[in-house]
Amino acid sequence: MKPSLFVARSKAIAARGLGPETMVMSATNSTLFTLNEVASVIWRSIDGTTPLWEIVAREVCANYDVALDVALEDAEAVVRGLAQHGILILSEKPIPVAIGSSRADQ
């Protein structure tokens, strides 16, 4: 069984919702990312302490017609991609401090 993945937002970002999408800018290199609707749902739920599978089950599978394993695989690919750019922090243990700024929820 795969270990749970915990995800937190980096402090070095600026993020704003734009309709169903979310725009995220890395403060380190000014790279701009646009998250689609589903990725935005996950983004808003990221808190460092809820496992990714639970977020996907609760926020994605409950609202979109998609199986958990498929949605989780996609979500992991997205968060790992964003983590490579320093937008997200990943851990196999809960990330205790709320790292993301509240402004990222807007």
Next chain:
Amino acid sequence: MSRATANKRKSAVVVEIGGVPIRLHCDNAVFLEQIEERYAGYVSSSSHAGVDFEIHLAPPDTASGDEALEVKWESGHWLMKRGDFRAEWNPYSLQGRIEQTINPFSLDSVLRIVHTFLLAREGGFLLHASSAIRNGSAFLFSGVSGAGKTTMARLAPPDVVVLTDEASYVTRRGREYFAVGTPFFGELARVGANERAPVEGLYLLAKGPVNKIEPIDRADAVRALLRNILFFARETDFVEMVFDAAFDFVDRVPIRRLTFTPNFRVWEMFI
């Protein structure tokens, strides 16, 4: 007036861009004259200044042309350095120091960076764009290098007041955005008029066979704007201010795509 006072050498020049007077102190009279010439139209006769810089000139052979620009926040100061200058600025005391060779264009870079800090605090920004005033309204033309910023400035008819062909100075006053003239120029090699007007719209430039203006969606507008805002610092607070400014600007100012053929008729669409 005593002879001593009359003969007193000038030790500073005040350059006022966007209504922000910056006093530049230097003990080299030749360099001060160069500054007055470079910033003609923006040199203030008043001695009042909100920001002060001490400029220390280094010998010409100390410049290293290949060192990339670095801007960082350290111990309560913004530090800026490139091959041809090193500068620090305290945004609380508004005092700073520049070490550079005798080259007004090094100073130009420092001023651009400092103005991005000052503008961000009030929700404004410097934008890769030419800008001009016609009939009391300002038009911004933005795009990457080669998109037509300078071309739009060159094609401007006589009744159009060109503010810049390179770096547009956008300030916010209440709910309104204004474009302000700058001495920062590109290929046009001409200082912009020191005037201001409310922004009518931002036009993203593309060259094409016919002149046309098209709407773009909000997300594309934000993306395009963020690509063209000049910001040099990477600190999160600063990036958030710029980010907020971009979203607010898009909410308040129409942003459209302007496809144009480079001839004077393009200005018929801006009256």
